Amino acid sequence: MSTLAPEIYLIETVRRLLDGTHHVAIGANSPMPAAAALLARRLGTGAARVSMQQFPQFSSFTDGGRELFDLAGQGRLDAFFLSGAQIDGRGNINLVAVGDYAAPKARFPGSWGSAYLYFAVPRVILFRSEHSRRSLVERVDFISAPGSSPPGVWRRGGPVALVTPLCAFAFRDGGFHLASIHPGHTLEEVLDQTAFDFARPEKVPFTAAPDDTTLRLLRDAVAPELAALYPHFHAKLFGC
Amino acid sequence: MSTLAPEIYLIETVRRLLDGTHHVAIGANSPMPAAAALLARRLGTGAARVSMQQFPQFSSFTDGGRELFDLAGQGRLDAFFLSGAQIDGRGNINLVAVGDYAAPKARFPGSWGSAYLYFAVPRVILFRSEHSRRSLVERVDFISAPGSSPPGVWRRGGPVALVTPLCAFAFRDGGFHLASIHPGHTLEEVLDQTAFDFARPEKVPFTAAPDDTTLRLLRDAVAPELAALYPHFHAKLFGC
């Protein structure tokens, strides 16, 4: 098991988070979510339909750029992935700026569709490739999209989990709960690198590895698909 | 001049009402407005673009059934034609029912797009093929679309004229003004057959015939176009 690449744990974690979904959409530059969704689809555990607009073979949109948002509004999208330059303990994400909005210390591209999709999609999986006190903050400087809403506010979904290179958090009751730590990492590391408070069980399990069937499917069926979409990621993970 | 078919006067009347328009749309089963618009286009006096959705060669719509309404909302439609089972002296039109709405004496198809286009199109020309006290009433039983609106109500246009087989009315200040009577008809006839009050000059002119150039263009250039669209109307007007 020690021979498994760290990415395999991320893929398996996200694959499980997609259990029972039908339609999963994935944005640009997202090799890990793509691998997880394609694996779920092959296993038949979820993501029967995977939409990735930037790849023609996975783009089933024919009504322009608004179709993703419209179909999410119709309830036709079950899961989506978001991230944030900053993510805080209440699940708020910041894709805009650090510091004062009017004179920021750092400026990011913008909020994209987050302020809408975070509400419209039942299951939003947060993924942050940098696990640090700079990225996982106590309170975001700008709320691009809030992690939860007061009663009465229309909201079909929101964050269900936050996955990082160190661990996976579940999101419930407005906050994060440490669900598992990836093999090779420790609770101390997680506590040290996370600026927000989170709940945790007395004994935090290690993130489960995929079983043999899943692993075989990943290597035999998903890897070739992935090679066509994300050659660098594929090469890193499976060799050339 | 006595040799001109009555329809020629209608066509010329409507042709002049389209002076200076750019985009004119015409609904189904409207041979006379079609002839007038095509004539204006040939003369260069108006209707440079004529949209008739039911004829492929005149259908420039590629965004579905809503495009007509959307482009009217954008201000891209200059003139349109409407009618009514009943039309009253305030320019209100009724396309729904005669008698009590809940238990009507007569029921018509419905309001179509009138309740919107009457507001959105700067120049709406009313055409009614039956000039009688039954069709031109004092007060409509049901207002599909009102002829005018109180100040403050968004309204880009409305009725400019009502053309019938007997005469042409102009619409201004919320009511109809008799503009001309078609040759072969009389003021007494108009007064007798119209249930609503209307203003009139001391001496009501006869409807002008098209000049020779216009008449030649109608026969040489517009008639062949018309033959392809409305063969019966063309045959009646120009012989087979």
Added chain:
Amino acid sequence: MPLSLDDLVAQIPDGCTLAVCPDYSGVAMAATRALIRRGARDLTLVTLPTSSLQADLLIGAGCLRAIETSAVALGEAGAGPRFAAAAKAGSLTIRDATCPAIHAALQASEKGVPFLPLRGVIGSDLIKQRPDWRVIDNPLGSGGDPLLLVPAIRPDIALFHAPFADEAGNVWVGRRRELFTLAHASAGSLVTVEEIRPGNLLDDETLAPATITSLYIQGIAGAPRGAWPLKFGERYAEDQAHLAEYLRLAATAEGFQQYLERWVLGPEGHR
């Protein structure tokens, strides 16, 4: 994957809201006859934005509880005869609308919002008859600017006829873009097609732009000349003699029954 007509219309349950389209879009007439044969009841029919024979037949056959429409017209003859008769008898709930209001109501559903605003209509008696419509003062104006809000309509099923579908369940509709809105706005779409083509339409960048993807399609049945006796785009014209016969018979309840027995319930109905 393709269903029989009977299996297709079996997915239209009694009491549901069914959305249909005008002649120019492609009307699923063969499926409509199958729906009448299966004895559908209590449907609410929504026409985007008008209808002709389809609505009139469903009304005459007693399939409808209510209709939302901007017009039920048959050619130059005026109102559909069974529609007019039902209106006079008060035997059908009629929600009179205007074309762009129905477009707006379905676009609201397509976008997942509770309503869309619509200009015009203020002062029309339609508003008096539509307690579900709301006139508010434009919240982005400076006061005194009445504005109509049209609530979203979310049909259970959209039913229409299209030129062709592929084996993957995608449907090509050409210029008939209103069918995209109809499919997006409805929970599921049932489609009859002239033909089913091999392969996947989305692989063809010329055909893909006018293709409604399988995401929205609940069932497809092959039905060559499935819009008869109505026209279907440039493919076939309306059967004028048949429609004249319909208008003649449907003028009375007895005549309509005769029509129904011969052209819908009887063997000719399977045409």
Added chain:
Amino acid sequence: MPLSLDDLVAQIPDGCTLAVCPDYSGVAMAATRALIRRGARDLTLVTLPTSSLQADLLIGAGCLRAIETSAVALGEAGAGPRFAAAAKAGSLTIRDATCPAIHAALQASEKGVPFLPLRGVIGSDLIKQRPDWRVIDNPLGSGGDPLLLVPAIRPDIALFHAPFADEAGNVWVGRRRELFTLAHASAGSLVTVEEIRPGNLLDDETLAPATITSLYIQGIAGAPRGAWPLKFGERYAEDQAHLAEYLRLAATAEGFQQYLERWVLGPEGHR
């Protein structure tokens, strides 16, 4: 009928509101370089809904007074460098939005209504920065249902790149349906195309459905590889080396000037 690039961009007056689209739609980069060469000033740029190099170049070259956008991003590198620099310096009015809000604002303009409602967004700090947006209690709800209203945006000009146009001034855009909304919502559209084809696209029932008609098109210029160095659909990929060079140079104001002189103002800019 086709214009030169210079004549095309001469129709974009200083101070106007210019609407553009993301890489996947087809960005008129050659025309953007011509626009910078003509010294455009005080433009308000609206991106439906995001932009990359185009917005960053226009910002760096000092053409913009304001931008409304959901993101200005260059590849995986994050924010456009000149966009980020202008944000930090406070030298550009930035109206931060979220993608579906810009779609809604342009659809409102397409439909001629003052606003469109949008679900979500409640509780986002975006609302604090957008005094033009309004949150109301859903007038069709039963109270306590906050709903965002996004006002219509009516650009003076839309500018984009498309595969081909015809001699009649119609433009084929394939699957890029957002360009229909962009063209409908704007007072006029200026388009660059890879090629101009003889005949009339509307005569071809396969091509017509994905064709924006001449009614909306104000001017067309031929510009083979007119999206370079960005990708253009399946026709060509982005010039990764060039974009890397841009990112390297545009990290500083001086480097950006160097880029501008070589790749926009100089002879290479006419590429």
